[in-house]
Amino acid sequence: MKKEELVAEIKRKQSFLCVGLDTDLNKIPKHLLDTEDPIFEFNKQIIDATKDYCVAYKPNIAFYECLGKKGWESLEKTMEYIPENIFTIADAKRGDIGNTSSYYAKTFFEYLNFDSVTVAPYMGEDSVTPFLQFEDKWVIVLALTSNAGALDFQFVKDAQGEELYKKVLRKTSEWGTPENLMYVVGATRAEGIGEVRKTVPNNFFLVPGVGAQGGSLEDVAQYGFNEDCGLLVNSSRGIIYAGQGEDFAQKAAEAAQAIQQDMHKILQAKGW
Numbered sequence: 001m002k003k004e005e006l007v008a009e010i011k012r013k014q015s016f017l018c019v020g021l022d023t024d025l026n027k028i029p030k031h032l033l034d035t036e037d038p039i040f041e042f043n044k045q046i047i048d049a050t051k052d053y054c055v056a057y058k059p060n061i062a063f064y065e066c067l068g069k070k071g072w073e074s075l076e077k078t079m080e081y082i083p084e085n086i087f088t089i090a091d092a093k094r095g096d097i098g099n100t101s102s103y104y105a106k107t108f109f110e111y112l113n114f115d116s117v118t119v120a121p122y123m124g125e126d127s128v129t130p131f132l133q134f135e136d137k138w139v140i141v142l143a144l145t146s147n148a149g150a151l152d153f154q155f156v157k158d159a160q161g162e163e164l165y166k167k168v169l170r171k172t173s174e175w176g177t178p179e180n181l182m183y184v185v186g187a188t189r190a191e192g193i194g195e196v197r198k199t200v201p202n203n204f205f206l207v208p209g210v211g212a213q214g215g216s217l218e219d220v221a222q223y224g225f226n227e228d229c230g231l232l233v234n235s236s237r238g239i240i241y242a243g244q245g246e247d248f249a250q251k252a253a254e255a256a257q258a259i260q261q262d263m264h265k266i267l268q269a270k271g272w
């Protein structure tokens, strides 16, 4: 998907919501466990219920890989089921020496047909650039993450006083463009979002950490919004596990719609 198509969908749906498909056999409603493919059945009903309120879906690959062959089948079926106009993110956090990275890229972009994949930049240029060779596909580099462990490395300063996350932003933005490179920026680091925005004014951010992790949508919009909107705000557990019973899909729809309505107000206030 091209940037202008994503921006058009954000305008049309008045939403920059990404629904995270962190689908866990231990958390999905019990009545689905009798179906042939409970993970896909759950995702299918969640997608049907939320597709009007979001512009992206983000399956977290860990939840599928841990089930072996069956998990990959559920993921493939989920990818085939997601409507074409909705942006897809493989939250896989990959990155390795060049030839290995290029096979990771083939897996997610060609075999599974994702629009984007999350990439860990720790191994440097040759580990990231193979993902950037695919037309209309996106790399989403981990920059400032939402977890407590982000403090271990990401804020460490070099001899010139530059934090590691800023170096990551500066260096990686030489390898890609705002047409194929996004950044993961956690909603739990509101003040950091503004700093990231100053360093990379034109790139989209994938922002996890609202909902279950406590980040605020208003803060994210205040510090991160740019002329393209520039934000995909993810919520996984807060939406997909909003209900536990037979009406789980309806509850997920209500949770997604509530966030979409808040996003609509933010977009309206920005003149969108």
Ligand SMILES: O=c1ccn([C@@H]2O[C@H](COP(=O)(O)O)[C@@H](O)[C@H]2O)c(=O)[nH]1
Residues within 6 Å of the ligand: 020, 022, 060, 091, 144, 145, 146, 147, 184, 185, 186, 208, 209, 210, 211, 212, 213, 234, 235, 236, 237, 238
């Ligand atoms: O910094 C990061 C990077 C990725 N994630 C992922 O996003 C979702 C968040 O799920 P919630 O249930 O909405 O908290 C999950 O897949 C994480 O692996 C992140 O949280 N922070």
